[in-house]
Amino acid sequence: MNLTQYFKSFLELLKTAEFSKGISFAVAAILPILLANHFGQASVGVAMAIGVLLSSPSDVPGSLERRMTGVFFSVIMATLGTLLAGYAAMSNVLMIPVLAVLIFGFSMISVFGFRASLIAFSGLFAIVLSLAKVPSEGSVLVHSLLVGTGGLWYLIFTVLLHFLTRRKETENLMAEGFELTAEYLQIRVNLMRDDSGDRESLKKELLRVQTSINENHELTRDVVISRRKNFGRSGVVRKKLLIFMDLIDILELGMANPVNYERMQQLFTNRKKELDLINDWSEAMVLQMKEISRVWRDRKTYETNPDLEEKRRKVWEAFRHFEKDARFPEERETILVFRNLIVFKEKQHQKIRSIERLLKEYEGKPKLTPKTKEAERFLTTQEYDFKTLLDNLDFKSPIFRHSLRLTVVLIAGLLLGRLFHFQNAYWILLTSLVIMRPGYALTRDRFKQRLYGTLIGGAIAVSIVLMVQNTMVYAVLAVITLVFAFSMIQRNYKAAAAFITLNVIFVYSLLRPNAFEVIQYRMLDTVLGAGLAFLGNKFFWPTWEYKGIKNYISASIQANLNYLQEIEDYYLKKGKLPTTYKLSRKQAFLKAGDLNAAFQRMAQEPEQGESDLGTVFKIVSVNQELLSASASLGTFIRVQTTTSASRHFTNYMRAIRENLQHSEEMLQEESIKKRPFKEEIEQAESYFKEKYEELVELRRKEKELGQVEISEDLRKRLQEIQIITDQLKWLLDLSENLKVLISKTAF
Structure with missing residues (x-):
């Protein structure tokens, strides 16, 4: 990184929420010192500033309610830690045992999640600082109360600041979400372009970015949905929720590839130009996502990029030429896949245009949005049950070992x-x-x-x-x-x-x-x-990630199973997309992100975990492709008008789910029941092949009757049978590969 890049990074930092929070923290900490020093009570100001320092860790992005709760409990932990550790430090006999109990007890609070771990850190930080013997007026009790007062001052300060800057916090999260999604889509384009066969580094980068996207989406849901609940029918809040919903759809569409990358390279061997045009269009959308991110972060006026529409026009024009010049029957599959791919890109394009309209019309027009109760179901909640703490008092618990x-x-x-x-x-x-x-x-x-x-x-x-x-x-x-x-x-x-x-x-x-x-x-x-x-x-008592990676794999497989079940149900029933579908999709994305993060941690461990590292990476990659294939199938069914699902589709899906259940049983070391589906799959393949040939014959008859252009209904039916068949075969192959890889891995 050269000097110019460092300078640009520095300027970017000045625009971030973190820098604004740093200034706010400094103001909150320095004000008590200045005020107390003015009245000749410098030690009082120092104690209150320590209270600000100890209460601030849990003030991380999220809804106001969660932030207030976090800071309030941090104040309690800071006061208790300072008081108890301060008195314990006065006795050479009691100091070590009391500090040991306090450190272990405060550390165990982390079992209740991320924000709880930050509250625990406040208590632990207070214990350590109590040993510094910071000068303060009066006794340990007085010093502890002043620390608590400083914490309460910070709570009041941060609440007041929230109402002044709440809009900026949301906009920074949205800007980060668009930036990360643009990065994710760019990696997808690079994977599509790469024909060298060396895709490992790109796939690893894709895993990292998806983990960051999941974290961003969790925070954004918490902020946007909680504000919708508090502000009701506010046009601004509704607009942000609509944009966030479109952003999630763009991610799903970006994840949904009609076929795997290797297959795409085979199909488009003689059609590199057409594939490059699609990639150019995709990169134009990436640039537009970055522009939207800049608009959110810098509060600039949004400007439409005419190049985006031009790239779109070239792709559709290339498709029409391809359709006229295609060599049948050898290029029939290629043209069907090509059309399906650009339909997905068209949907992404429309979502970006929808966001553009919302950005230009600040208040937005009345539009259907989820009901508050329905939207709240997408928030991830944490159970604060005493039983959770008791269950973790065991050497199998990573938090218990960490606390010790x-x-x-x-x-x-x-x-x-x-x-x-x-x-x-x-x-x-x-x-x-x-x-x-x-x-x-x-x-x-x-x-x-x-x-x-x-x-x-x-x-x-x-x-x-x-x-x-x-x-x-x-x-x-x-x-x-x-x-x-x-x-x-x-x-x-x-x-x-x-x-x-x-x-x-x-x-x-x-x-x-x-x-x-x-x-x-x-x-x-x-x-x-x-x-x-x-x-x-x-x-x-080290916690090695490679020993617990199978739990993350199992959780991701289970989430994929639920997602596939929702996709099948929707294909069978049609109608309005149910909330359960969106919830299962969210969980599948989150669990895949958790698995990706766990693998990244495992990859940094010493030699004990390296023996199966290559195989585990293959499992993580196959699991990611499985999610991509599921998203592709689900997206196709959602965006296209489809016919009634046959029993052969159901049999295929059952075989895929059975493979995934088999994989999960192996991970859980449960008894495995072999369920043969070979005959049903062969029947399904024969059925889909016959249906495809019937439709091809109908197209031949259309040509005989002088109809140059394929009828729209026949095109849709041909596309459906081809794409659905490809997706089912791909999903079945992936589920079988996953089963084989897990059977060969020693967890």
């Missing part, structure tokens, strides 16, 4: 700091706390990023301290680095670690004259804390 591991590492860091009389032993604990994650791969990444970031930050700090000896400059830099540190934590942890190091050094330079001593101890404590975290995750 974290407790041992933090206590070891505390004892090490006391044994060697480190100046700021709590820095060791703080480093271990922020680095350690339940899985080895994430901890290893954090370990590297923290070390590199601290070294970079330390080097920059030394240079500045050598050149500048001015406390006012240190104060300004302390504020600036605080903003950037908070902004970069989720985006780039290495950069965040560098800014955190700079901030700590500048703050201490204001309090103490010997800045180089601060830098020296900061480096040493970071290395020790990071080393403890890394070794603890590797040797103390």
Whole structure:
């Protein structure tokens, strides 16, 4: 990355929600210090600022209700952690056992999900900071109450800020969603273009992007649907919900390929020009998605790109020429697949145009949207049941092992700091706390990023301290680095670690004259804390992803099964698309994303998990193709007028589902019942072949009667029988491949 790209990235950061939140956090933390210092009570302001720091981790994107709940419980955890750990630190006898119980107990709260893990982090952070002996007026109780007051101030501040900036938060999420979807569609185009046979890296990148899309969609659903509930028939909220629905449809259409990539290359061997035109049209839509993202993020006026319509015109013109010049019967399948592919692209094009109209007509026109109760079914809810906590008090639970591991590492860091009389032993604990994650791969990444970031930050700090000896400059830099540190934590942890190091050094330079001593101890404590975290995750009850990957595979297979069942039901019944179809589609996407993320973590583990890494990647890839084939079948049935489904279609689908159930039974180590479907599949293939030949014969008779153009009804029936047959064969092959791969893998 050159200097120009770094500068562009910096400018992009300034536009992000993270940077705005960093400024907000800095304001919330600094105001109490300034106000208290004005009245000669600096220590009170420091304690309240600590309360702001401890309460802020759980303030992540989501509905206002969830954010308020998260921050409120963080305040409680921060106050309790400060109070109990503060009193425990006064007794050499009680300190270790009390801290061990607190660390383990707070860590176990993470079983209730992501936001709960951030609330738990607030409590753990409070325990560590209580060992810093930050000066405060009065007793531990008074200090704890001031920390709690600071947390409540942050809660009030963030609620007020929410009502001032809620529109920007939603727009940033929508902008990110369009950007990620554009990236996903571009990778799909690259896969379609690639004829070298080397598609592995593109497929891995596709898995990564889909995981990010799933995370974005979950947050966007939470924000948009909850605001629809709160603001009712607001035109702005309705518009955003409609755009989000169109965005999900664009993703499904992008995922739905009529046939697999290898088959596409075979069919279009002599029609590269036509396929390239489709890819050019797809890339024009990618650029338009990026333009929509820019409009959302920068609040610019939307401008239609005439090139998009021109690319569309060229594709349809090429199809008409192809239709006239096609060599029958050898190119009949190619032309049917070609038409189906451009119909899918046409639907994507229409969705983009629909979004354009909504962007231009800000309030939008009345249009059918889901009822609030129906929309709320798409929100992912978390069960806060005490039984969940009890069920996880077991060595099989990754959270239980992580809680034990974290407790041992933090206590070891505390004892090490006391044994060697480190100046700021709590820095060791703080480093271990922020680095350690339940899985080895994430901890290893954090370990590297923290070390590199601290070294970079330390080097920059030394240079500045050598050149500048001015406390006012240190104060300004302390504020600036605080903003950037908070902004970069989720985006780039290495950069965040560098800014955190700079901030700590500048703050201490204001309090103490010997800045180089601060830098020296900061480096040493970071290395020790990071080393403890890394070794603890590797040797103390490690959670290896390769041992639990089969659970993610099983969950994804089950979600695909449900999705296929909904597709079959819809084909049989027709009519309005049911909500259950959309829910099953959402779950299939989410579970596939979870599996992709788990595999990425597994790929970073040491040698223990590498023996089956190649096979597991094949399983993940086949599962992804299975989802793509399902989406393709479902999309075709939705966008085309289809005939009544035959019993042979049902038999095919039953055989596919049986293969998937067989795969799941192998993963669960259950008894496997062999269910032969060979005869039914052979009958189905014969039936579809006969139907296809009947339709071809009808077309021949049309030509004999002088009808040059194929009749629309016959075209649709030919297309349906060809596409449905291809999709069923593809799904059956994929389900059988998945079964074989799982049978050969030792989980």
